Amino acid sequence: MSRPASFLPTTRAEMERLGWAELDVLLVTGDAYVDHPSFGAALLGRWLEAHGLRVGVIAQPRWDGPEDVRRMGRPRLFAGASAGALDSMLAHYTAFRKKRSDDAYTPGGRAGARPNRACLVYAGLLKRAFQGLPVVLGGIEASLRRAAHYDFWGDALRRSILVDSKADLVVYGMGERAVLEIAERLRSGKDLKSVPGTAFIGEAEGAERLPSFEELQASPKRLMEATLALERQMLAGTRAAQAHGGRTVVFAPPAAPLTTPELDRLYALPFARRAHPSYKEAIPAVEMIQFSLTAHRGCAGGCSFCALALHQGRIIASRSRASIEEEARKLSAHPDWKGALTDVGGPSANMWNARCAADPALCRRSSCLAPSVCPHFQDAQEALAELLRALKRLPGLKHVRVASGVRHDLALRSPAYLRALVGEFTGGQLKLAPEHSCAEVLRLMRKPSFKAFEAFLSVFERESKAAGKEQYVVPYLMSAFPGCTDDDMRSLSRWLKARSWKPQQVQCFIPAPGTVASAMYFAGVDPEGRPIQVARTDAQRLRQHRILMGG
Numbered sequence: 001m002s003r004p005a006s007f008l009p010t011t012r013a014e015m016e017r018l019g020w021a022e023l024d025v026l027l028v029t030g031d032a033y034v035d036h037p038s039f040g041a042a043l044l045g046r047w048l049e050a051h052g053l054r055v056g057v058i059a060q061p062r063w064d065g066p067e068d069v070r071r072m073g074r075p076r077l078f079a080g081a082s083a084g085a086l087d088s089m090l091a092h093y094t095a096f097r098k099k100r101s102d103d104a105y106t107p108g109g110r111a112g113a114r115p116n117r118a119c120l121v122y123a124g125l126l127k128r129a130f131q132g133l134p135v136v137l138g139g140i141e142a143s144l145r146r147a148a149h150y151d152f153w154g155d156a157l158r159r160s161i162l163v164d165s166k167a168d169l170v171v172y173g174m175g176e177r178a179v180l181e182i183a184e185r186l187r188s189g190k191d192l193k194s195v196p197g198t199a200f201i202g203e204a205e206g207a208e209r210l211p212s213f214e215e216l217q218a219s220p221k222r223l224m225e226a227t228l229a230l231e232r233q234m235l236a237g238t239r240a241a242q243a244h245g246g247r248t249v250v251f252a253p254p255a256a257p258l259t260t261p262e263l264d265r266l267y268a269l270p271f272a273r274r275a276h277p278s279y280k281e282a283i284p285a286v287e288m289i290q291f292s293l294t295a296h297r298g299c300a301g302g303c304s305f306c307a308l309a310l311h312q313g314r315i316i317a318s319r320s321r322a323s324i325e326e327e328a329r330k331l332s333a334h335p336d337w338k339g340a341l342t343d344v345g346g347p348s349a350n351m352w353n354a355r356c357a358a359d360p361a362l363c364r365r366s367s368c369l370a371p372s373v374c375p376h377f378q379d380a381q382e383a384l385a386e387l388l389r390a391l392k393r394l395p396g397l398k399h400v401r402v403a404s405g406v407r408h409d410l411a412l413r414s415p416a417y418l419r420a421l422v423g424e425f426t427g428g429q430l431k432l433a434p435e436h437s438c439a440e441v442l443r444l445m446r447k448p449s450f451k452a453f454e455a456f457l458s459v460f461e462r463e464s465k466a467a468g469k470e471q472y473v474v475p476y477l478m479s480a481f482p483g484c485t486d487d488d489m490r491s492l493s494r495w496l497k498a499r500s501w502k503p504q505q506v507q508c509f510i511p512a513p514g515t516v517a518s519a520m521y522f523a524g525v526d527p528e529g530r531p532i533q534v535a536r537t538d539a540q541r542l543r544q545h546r547i548l549m550g551g
Contacts, residue, residue: 030084030114033059066129082139083118095508108281138171144514150522197255204241212243257317264323302367305517332396339398353380381417423467482520
């Protein structure tokens with residue numbers, strides 16, 4: 001194959017300039033096309049390209065007809081579709097179901113460039129455009145909706161997105177292994193059943209049976225049972241199945257995380273780190289992530305509300321130090337470079353090279369870090385501090401920042417890392433996520449004791465003073481979490497007032513599909529099946545939110 005294109009083609013004219021008569025794989029995405037490893041279509045497209053496949057991208061197609069998705073012709077193997085970096089309903093609506101006025105993944109930041117329930121719409125367009133072509137759904141919307149799930153925006157239980165979309169497969173989790181195996185099977189004429197990291201319609205032989213969609217409708221509390229079973233399935237690497245009427249959705253074992261050499265190869269691919277040149281307006285998300293650097297994947301925290309950690313899994317997969325340093329060197333030569341590496345990390349900033357010494361198949365913990373750090377969990381935070389210092393010494397790098405995503409409970413285990421973080425790699429503000437102060441709410445969130453946050457604040461203030469820097473912690477806080485009462489919110493509000501803090505980052509809880517917290521919200525029970533109080537109406541939720549905001 002010829003050398004990689006500056007951008008994957010998006011039109012027939014761009015295909016012709018590459019000398020391509022047809023595509024092997026077409027990727028459709030609800031985001032604008034930005035050739036950056038933080039964007040799923042670019043990441044998977046470059047990965048498939050590196051394995052000899054001709055890949056095209058259709059970004060934010062019109063959905064009033066199939067003409068946009070047809071413009072590069074019928075792909076030879078399959079078409080993949082994703083809603084983009086966010087669930088499309090979350091991208092469109094606030095916690096109070098009000099229409100959002102902007103979209104950071106669209107040129108000009110305009111809202112409305114992707115449809116509601118984008119995976120369903122894109123699958124329908126592709127089925128109309130290319131009769132008989134395999135259609136594969138992926139990304140966070142499809143991944144978290146792969147089983148029967150509660151949908152906050154419709155306030156109803158919904159079937160697996162595989163059943164509703166009539167797609168051939170859903171890829172769940174990180175998709176590099178799955179999409180490559182799908183392409184290889186189709187090239188060799190094999191069927192697509194049981195590709196690791198996928199859901200398909202098939203036979204449930206040898207699989208753990210989850211409560212069916214009809215059983216969940218009859219008994220909402222069983223959604224907790226199904227959600228916890230899927231969570232265990234992803235960690236243990238087993239097979240599960242769920243009936244929907246006369247059809248059964250089978251969840252193949254998850255794909256193995258990429259190894260360090262594979263991750264190194266992936267992030268060394270020739271990403272332009274720019275939006276496609278056809279765009280005339282800036283894409284807000286590009287400014288946020290253009291010069292950030294992914295050091296690892298996965299999060300051991302297992303927070304009950306976190307969609308990203310659920311999507312990437314609890315096992316940490318890390319890049320090598322050499323790979324990270326080489327990418328930083330390339331960034332400093334980028335034509336848009338301004339001297340600052342804006343963030344280094346992953347879902348949690350300080351888990352690079354962390355590992356668990358226990359057997360995942362035997363582990364019964366829902367979190368490696370809550371209610372306290374598991375003795376089997378081994379971090380590498382001192383080595384991470386040295387990596388950050390090595391990056392800072394590279395020519396052309398004026399600043400290296402860790403802006404958010406730090407697990408403060410984990411950071412307390414490494415005074416050397418914490419000293420480096422505060423004194424060398426915090427640029428005035430550090431965003432942390434204690435989420436709440438009340439013990440019962442934190443237990444339900446799978447977050448550490450609030451005492452850990454208070455201990456971190458003491459160290460942060462001391463180390464900032466020692467470094468001669470005026471710096472601040474900006475806490476992420478959450479209102480209306482399942483199990484949280486008005487009195488709990490008043491308690492948190494009193495703590496903030498005692499410190500003369502006015503909350504800046506407050507999110508009213510949104511039940512993300514597929515999460516344990518969403519099951520708590522829908523079923524009104526905690527993971528042990530005990531009843532909990534839930535602020536369900538908008539009035540109840542808004543009241544809790546206003547208690548914290550002082551309104």
